[in-house]
Amino acid sequence: MDGVLDNLKLFDHVRVVLSHTTHPGNIGAAARAMKAMGLRHLYLINPRHFPDPQAHAMAAGADDVLENAVVCASIDEALQGVVLTVGMTARVRDISNEVSSPREAMPQVLQQAATQPVALLFGTEMSGLTNEEVSRSQLLVNIPANPEFSSLNLAAAVQVISYELSVASETCQPVVQQAQPAAHQQVEGLMTHLEKTLHEIGFFTTQNPSRMMQRLRRLYARARLESDEVNILRGILSVTTEYNARLKIRFQQEQSKD
Amino acid sequence: MDGVLDNLKLFDHVRVVLSHTTHPGNIGAAARAMKAMGLRHLYLINPRHFPDPQAHAMAAGADDVLENAVVCASIDEALQGVVLTVGMTARVRDISNEVSSPREAMPQVLQQAATQPVALLFGTEMSGLTNEEVSRSQLLVNIPANPEFSSLNLAAAVQVISYELSVASETCQPVVQQAQPAAHQQVEGLMTHLEKTLHEIGFFTTQNPSRMMQRLRRLYARARLESDEVNILRGILSVTTEYNARLKIRFQQEQSKD
Numbered sequence: 001m002d003g004v005l006d007n008l009k010l011f012d013h014v015r016v017v018l019s020h021t022t023h024p025g026n027i028g029a030a031a032r033a034m035k036a037m038g039l040r041h042l043y044l045i046n047p048r049h050f051p052d053p054q055a056h057a058m059a060a061g062a063d064d065v066l067e068n069a070v071v072c073a074s075i076d077e078a079l080q081g082v083v084l085t086v087g088m089t090a091r092v093r094d095i096s097n098e099v100s101s102p103r104e105a106m107p108q109v110l111q112q113a114a115t116q117p118v119a120l121l122f123g124t125e126m127s128g129l130t131n132e133e134v135s136r137s138q139l140l141v142n143i144p145a146n147p148e149f150s151s152l153n154l155a156a157a158v159q160v161i162s163y164e165l166s167v168a169s170e171t172c173q174p175v176v177q178q179a180q181p182a183a184h185q186q187v188e189g190l191m192t193h194l195e196k197t198l199h200e201i202g203f204f205t206t207q208n209p210s211r212m213m214q215r216l217r218r219l220y221a222r223a224r225l226e227s228d229e230v231n232i233l234r235g236i237l238s239v240t241t242e243y244n245a246r247l248k249i250r251f252q253q254e255q256s257k258d
Numbered sequence: 259m260d261g262v263l264d265n266l267k268l269f270d271h272v273r274v275v276l277s278h279t280t281h282p283g284n285i286g287a288a289a290r291a292m293k294a295m296g297l298r299h300l301y302l303i304n305p306r307h308f309p310d311p312q313a314h315a316m317a318a319g320a321d322d323v324l325e326n327a328v329v330c331a332s333i334d335e336a337l338q339g340v341v342l343t344v345g346m347t348a349r350v351r352d353i354s355n356e357v358s359s360p361r362e363a364m365p366q367v368l369q370q371a372a373t374q375p376v377a378l379l380f381g382t383e384m385s386g387l388t389n390e391e392v393s394r395s396q397l398l399v400n401i402p403a404n405p406e407f408s409s410l411n412l413a414a415a416v417q418v419i420s421y422e423l424s425v426a427s428e429t430c431q432p433v434v435q436q437a438q439p440a441a442h443q444q445v446e447g448l449m450t451h452l453e454k455t456l457h458e459i460g461f462f463t464t465q466n467p468s469r470m471m472q473r474l475r476r477l478y479a480r481a482r483l484e485s486d487e488v489n490i491l492r493g494i495l496s497v498t499t500e501y502n503a504r505l506k507i508r509f510q511q512e513q514s515k516d
Binding site: 029032033035036037038060061062101103143144145146149150151152153155156159160163166167170 | 287290291293294295296318319320359361401402403404407408409410411413414417418421424425428
């Protein structure tokens with residue numbers, strides 16, 4: 001197959017997601033960096049100023065990327081349909097998620113992009129990804145930098161990641177998988193269901209709910225859940241609460257007999 | 259040896275040279291990109307505005323790189339002492355110099371930087387390297403880009419190259435060479451000597467001098483001349499003109515006899 005056409009198809013499944021970007025110039029510079037590497041799908045979660053003339057000035061001809069950008073109100077809206085979210089982080093975090101280098105991660109991104117949408121998620125200029133955004137990522141990527149000055153500009157980080165993806169696409173041969181990976185909203189549905197169930201069965205009386213949910217999220221992020229597996233796990237949760245409900249009814253019946 | 263110290267030493271031999279940069283903001287953003295990857299020696303050939311508050315604003319903490327930047331009046335001044343100059347090009351040129359990808363080139367840069375100064379040379383924002391700048395480069399590097407939109411921002415190009423150099427330094431083990439590569443000024447001395455000699459011996463009466471010199475420059479750039487070899491070649495040139503001078507004297511003597 002023609003290499004360029006092949007990349008067009010692969011890159012059609014790649015979205016760059018910028019969360020809460022402060023400076024519109026950075027959005028424009030990121031669009032330019034993307035387009036120069038052949039990427040074109042930009043998602044913006046609550047940008048402070050957008051559209052904005054500064055974004056167009058910095059885009060320097062990548063105006064089509066800006067004009068087609070999807071502005072979203074939440075992370076979940078931006079990740080709708082996505083099967084692999086890669087969060088970019090400058091810090092080593094206390095909760096040790098799997099952290100890869102760009103060169104390690106991009107072949108995995110391409111592998112998924114062969115069949116399903118993937119997201120490259122960038123946090124704000126000042127503070128990077130929030131804990132919530134980290135919790136939505138299956139993979140974290142750190143651009144190796146000077147330990148004494150690890151301050152990459154947002155557009156520079158988009159440039160490095162887009163470049164690595166582009167170079168990887170020249171050599172990577174995605175293998176078509178049999179398994180159907182779970183989409184973002186399926187995983188979120190499972191997490192909501194799980195948390196609700198753990199509340200119902202009284203699991204959280206001795207545990208810190210948010211901390212526990214973060215650990216469970218990490219476990220399932222590592223597992224890269226398949227669509228069928230989400231259904232199985234939710235089936236288990238449904239049966240658990242039904243069992244619990246039956247127990248409650250029986251308990252009430254027992255009590256009313258006394 | 260400690261990896262970080264090792265890099266500090268290697269990177270001490272690497273200078274980033276920006277030629278005739280138009281926008282001071284790009285100089286600042288380039289300084290930030292360099293520092294984030296552990297590079298610190300910036301050379302500026304005739305920047306339009308420098309020093310400038312915009313450069314400092316975009317440097318975002320890499321002010322030390324700006325403050326130590328060396329402003330030069332000419333390419334030869336900026337390349338003084340350099341044994342390998344890598345020119346960044348966005349175009350395929352009519353005179354087909356050797357063009358590498360960043361990933362291919364950076365191990366060669368590190369190899370030389372182990373013992374001698376090297377230069378990463380970036381042209382202006384609008385038009386890239388001049389023909390003169392290309393002629394001063396032993397190696398040309400092209401950052402692979404979208405054929406329909408290959409417009410990388412200057413600082414983005416500096417970011418990609420610095421990143422590749424940083425990643426290469428993690429794996430590359432420079433081998434200490436026996437041969438002493440010729441420094442930039444030695445090569446330029448040879449070229450001046452060669453051109454002068456070719457004029458003297460009447461070689462240019464049937465040739466376009468500048469075109470011929472460009473071809474000869476390309477030949478010697480490919481050869482990566484050693485210091486001793488420059489001396490040998492200049493020795494040959496000296497003997498050639500001496501021979502030529504003797505011939506002239508004899509010719510004059512023969513004529514005066516008649």
